[in-house]
Amino acid sequence: MTAPAPRPWTLVAELTYACPLRCAYCSNPVGYERHRAELATDDWCRVFAEAEALGVMQLHLTGGEPLVRRDLEALVARARALGLYTNLVTSGLPLDRARLASLRDAGLDHVQLSIQAADKEVAERVAGVESFEHKLRVAAWIKELELPFTLNCVLHRANLDEVDAIVALAERLGADRLELANTQYLGWALANRARLLPSAEQIDEARHRAEDARRRLDGTMEILFVKPDYFGKYPRACMDGWARRFIVVSPDGLALPCHAAHTLPGLAFENVRARPLAEIWESSPGMQAFRGEDWMPEPCRSCDRRAIDFGGCRCQAYHLTGDAAATDPACVLAPAHGLVEEARGRTEPDEGYLLRGPLRSPY
Amino acid sequence: MTLAGSARPRLARKARLRFDAREDKNVLLSPERGLVLNETAASVLGLCDGIRTIDAIVDALAAGHAPGERARIAGDVMDLLERLVSRTVIELAP
Numbered sequence: 001m002t003a004p005a006p007r008p009w010t011l012v013a014e015l016t017y018a019c020p021l022r023c024a025y026c027s028n029p030v031g032y033e034r035h036r037a038e039l040a041t042d043d044w045c046r047v048f049a050e051a052e053a054l055g056v057m058q059l060h061l062t063g064g065e066p067l068v069r070r071d072l073e074a075l076v077a078r079a080r081a082l083g084l085y086t087n088l089v090t091s092g093l094p095l096d097r098a099r100l101a102s103l104r105d106a107g108l109d110h111v112q113l114s115i116q117a118a119d120k121e122v123a124e125r126v127a128g129v130e131s132f133e134h135k136l137r138v139a140a141w142i143k144e145l146e147l148p149f150t151l152n153c154v155l156h157r158a159n160l161d162e163v164d165a166i167v168a169l170a171e172r173l174g175a176d177r178l179e180l181a182n183t184q185y186l187g188w189a190l191a192n193r194a195r196l197l198p199s200a201e202q203i204d205e206a207r208h209r210a211e212d213a214r215r216r217l218d219g220t221m222e223i224l225f226v227k228p229d230y231f232g233k234y235p236r237a238c239m240d241g242w243a244r245r246f247i248v249v250s251p252d253g254l255a256l257p258c259h260a261a262h263t264l265p266g267l268a269f270e271n272v273r274a275r276p277l278a279e280i281w282e283s284s285p286g287m288q289a290f291r292g293e294d295w296m297p298e299p300c301r302s303c304d305r306r307a308i309d310f311g312g313c314r315c316q317a318y319h320l321t322g323d324a325a326a327t328d329p330a331c332v333l334a335p336a337h338g339l340v341e342e343a344r345g346r347t348e349p350d351e352g353y354l355l356r357g358p359l360r361s362p363y
Numbered sequence: 364m365t366l367a368g369s370a371r372p373r374l375a376r377k378a379r380l381r382f383d384a385r386e387d388k389n390v391l392l393s394p395e396r397g398l399v400l401n402e403t404a405a406s407v408l409g410l411c412d413g414i415r416t417i418d419a420i421v422d423a424l425a426a427g428h429a430p431g432e433r434a435r436i437a438g439d440v441m442d443l444l445e446r447l448v449s450r451t452v453i454e455l456a457p
Contacts, residue, residue, distance in 0.1 A: 007385070009397055010395075055385055057381070057383070057390060057392060057397050058392070058395065058396075058397060083381055085379060085381075085392040085393075085394075085397075087394060087395070109377070109379065109392075109394075110377055110394045112394070146376065148375070148376050148377030148394070150394055176375070176376075176377055176394075176451060177377075177394060177451070218364055218449055219364050219448050219449055219451060220451065221451065222450060222451045
């Protein structure tokens with residue numbers, strides 16, 4: 001492949017996989033303990049500068065839970081000095097008001113705070129820990145400190161019927177944006193799929209509720225409803241295409257096209273400790289593997305939608321079919337679409353979730 | 364979303380303008396978004412200070428153009444601002 005690499009716009013910096021929450025839908029790899037050799041402060045600062053030089057303007061500081069890194073203030077300050085739009089993606093734990101104020105003073109542009117449901121019992125069953133009330137306190141501090149904020153809620157069977165209550169909570173907390181993101185079945189969410197999968201009727205109803213709220217709150221609160229896999233006709237444009245707009249760097253320094261690419265066997269991903277980010281982005285075999293259209297099988301190769309959804313999600317293709325180059329089975333045109341239809345029909349009660357264990361950050 | 368000419372637009376707190384040397388253009392940054400601005404849009408946003416009204420912004424941009432151009436400019440400014448208010452990256456000063 002000789003076409004020049006596209007410009008990346010967003011760096012997703014997964015500072016750690018450690019997290020006090022144990023969410024049943026977590027997108028971290030199930031084998032997250034293998035990536036514990038976290039990058040040091042200086043490594044991250046260099047990666048931010050290298051990303052900015054490549055054209056990146058958006059930075060997501062995420063994890064795991066980025067707040068467990070004691071150097072987060074230094075990282076925010078460096079990112080902001082580079083002009084990056086610096087977004088903290090957080091559970092709000094562990095956080096007190098003073099630390100939030102110092103993050104703001106370091107130049108934080110925006111906070112994305114997760115909640116698991118509008119109802120405490122449902123929220124904490126999915127999160128695996130007591131957390132609901134603390135999150136409400138964090139939201140109040142965010143407003144007091146005048147930080148812009150998005151409230152994020154991952155949707156699944158146990159909370160999809162609560163969309164109205166979640167919107168009401170976002171309004172009460174004064175969120176600038178509300179992201180209603182349906183679960184994507186990778187990582188821990190794939191392990192819990194039978195307990196998380198909703199019905200098609202639940203999805204339709206939730207979508208209508210979100211649309212009504214969007215119309216009502218036009219110009220005051222932005223509402224995003226992220227479409228679920230498994231219930232659409234076509235797959236989502238995963239990461240806006242492989243190694244096209246996003247660079248993800250894992251806690252231990254692997255430069256990846258998405259959060260889960262290192263779970264695909266046989267792909268060589270390189271570490272930012274060993275090579276400049278620009279070289280990795282432009283030429284590493286892992287980045288090149290599914291960039292553009294040359295890799296596509298039929299029916300993608302001749303499909304009119306190939307420049308819209310880019311063949312869907314490679315990780316989903318691998319984890320469902322064993323072949324990362326297969327058409328995403330979420331697509332109705334995919335030869336393996338039957339696997340998705342079958343999974344939709346194979347549900348279990350939404351209890352007894354498989355929850356991730358605790359993990360500590362060395363930083 | 365319909366805006367009055369007397370409204371006084373300004374950047375929302377979550378939005379930030381930054382110059383992109385690579386494209387030689389201004390970019391409006393907001394959560395998970397970057398809007399690359401053409402010269403006209405950049406001029407409009409540069410005047411959205413929460414003090415000027417939309418009518419005053421149109422006046423400023425129409426100065427130096429033929430009088431017949433004002434209506435077209437006003438339409439363009441309104442379209443842009445209505446879209447950005449709907450996306451909540453521009454807000455109206457109280």
